[in-house]
Amino acid sequence: MEDRRRTLLVELSLWGALAVPVLAVEWLHLHEPDSTWQQLTGIAALGAATALHHRLPATAFLLAAAPGLAVASSLFTLSYGGALAVFAYLMGLRSPAVRPSLLAFGALAVAGTVKISVRQVDPAAEWLVLMGTLLFGAVFPWLIGRYWRQSGELTAAGWARAEQLEREHRIVADRARLRERARIAQDMHDSLGHELSLIALRAGALQVAPGLADQHRDAAADLRSAASDATDRLHGIIGLLREEDDEQAPLAPPGETVAELVERAAESGLPVHLVSAPGTDDNPRTEDRTVYRVVQEALTNAAKYAPGAPVTVEARQDATATATTVIVTNARPADAPAAPSGSGTGLLGLRARITALGGSFDAGPHDGGFQVTARLPAPGAPLGGTPVDVDAGFGHARRTARRRVGLAFGAAAVAGTVLIGGAFTWYAYTKTHAVLTPQAYAQLRVGAPLADVESRLPERTISDPPVERAPTPPPAHADCRYYRASGELFVSVEHFRLCFADDTAHTLVDKAVIPKAGTADQVKEEEREWAR
Template sequence: LAAAAALSRRQPLASFALTAALGLAATPALFSVSYGPALGVFAVLLGLRAPRSRPAVTAFAAVALVGTARIALVGVDPPPEWLVLTGTLLFGCVFPWLCGRYWRQSRALAEAGWLKAARLEDEQRHAEERARLRERARIAQDMHDSLGHELSLLALRAAALQVSPGLATDHRAAAADLRAAAADATDHLHRIIGVLREDDEPVPLAPAGESVRQLVARAAESGLPVRWEEPSDTTAAEVPEPGGVTAHLLHRVVREALTNAARHAPGAPVVVAVRNHAHGTT
């Protein structure tokens, strides 16, 4: 039994076979007080530790055949001994082995469940990280657009101050430096934050705090030669109110257009007009 216990972890089938051989050597009916409990324990360990079931079934069949042969050859009272052999095989070997198999499968299912839970947690964490990165990119995109527009208007104000009559030479140079610094800041902003802009990012639902008319008026006050063109058709002049996706898109498009006009076509007249059609807004 000590040798069987030593083999039970790495060779559970050998430990069960050794115990069964000891039981058959002690009595042809297999069951004995000395080896019967150990036989049930090693049957449980066989079901728990053996990866396949075919060797165990073969071992049970071999024990049944050897026990039947021994009862037929040296048995004192064969019918009761066959009944004891059958009961010992069923309740002392097969049922404990099935309990061990069930225990093994339960452990495997539990481990698979924990692995699946850990994988789902990892996927959720990655999804949250991707959402966080998308939100950062969206914020960076809005910062790029809004700050770039504001810096362009600042450069326009500095340029208007630079060419104003009656300004001292040192003040004119300071205005020129301010205009150049604003232009450089716009370029730096474009290089640093602009790389985070993605074409497939969804449009933020939060609208700008001003309407397209107010944006054009503020750009005109900053010195940009821009004017708002009123359409002849009064129904076409209805600009979407701030708070919707369409109004936000219009604000972004007009703001980017004014920024590009101020940077790349300084002094050129700019006209902004909004028209509503059946198929959309222009």
């Protein structure tokens, strides 16, 4: 309610401010508008425009321009010039689309052109004034309004972008915590699962050892079964904690190397052998935790699903030292039972981790056994893809908006320069081609027909003669023509009035000299006017 009251107060203040020039010109005796009803109609139109400029800015602009067009076909008025500029600015500020504004400008230009064409004035000069008024009194303020609107939209978009980044930052922090949980789960799976598998492997070896009493053999079998059950329960828990599609958080290197891992597995009874490619050391890239995890998971699966089968671990670098390939292969023992179905969590986690690092992972049957192959890029090796600039879209929108505003102002400036140049050119042409020299004027005789004097007359006449300075009124029923006595521009000069009778010969019936402004004759005329 308070906002509505404030808006109403602002609109009433705007209406009052725009109505002041309409009343002031009458007090200054400028005769704009010509009558009281025109004043009241114009003020009412300004009030309607003020009420509509929020919802219908283009309509409000046309309502504000209509009284000015009624007073002057060129729109160049002191009464409504300010209102024209104000509502053009508000139209640019309020209207999101450009098309309604362009249509409003076009409608105003057409209406002014039509009115100029039916009036007895110099149409070219009036049209140039109309275009200049539209450009400087309407288009320029509209462009300023458009600029402020786009500036506000960009500012709002910037704050929205900042809020979005803050929300994304919170989401990233939450996901980091989830990744930490997944990392702990993965670490539990890899480490504890591997140790439980080795316990089951040792229990299996103890179960088949010769000379062992039956009760100890049964205890070893129970131990192996319990270790396998614990491994399965661990898989189930890890499956609840891990996120299959989540990126794994990097881990610190473990405390042992791949060679030590293989050696410890061999000591537990797993027939495993580490092979290194020629030209590399015995433990290539063992500092990489991912390589360690690949070997650890493969040995765990071999001990669990293929006990007693020989296992080969091969880790080698390629010729360019930009990648490491790890291959773990185990055969299927002839007397091994059918492998139980596992959760596959470990292999899936390895695939996700290696893919995220830009490598490749493959695991599946191989020559009756099972093989795990992983290819990992070296640290610092270039990955595929190109960096993405997250601010590119917003920056492009900002540059586009500025470029459009700059082009619009540039086009308007060029158009204004052309109009001003054209107006001055036309002004100079009309004034200099309507000059009747004093010598030619002196040779004209009252009573001479138009055909005899027409050759001495200029090609143009004055469209806006200073009739108020004429020493005598023109004869009744006469066609009077007005000419300049000098070709000087932008100064007041004397004018000649030639009046021709409305007869067949168009006889020259009167000739008079109209003094320039500020001369003694003009002063006397003004004194006589004041005396009345």
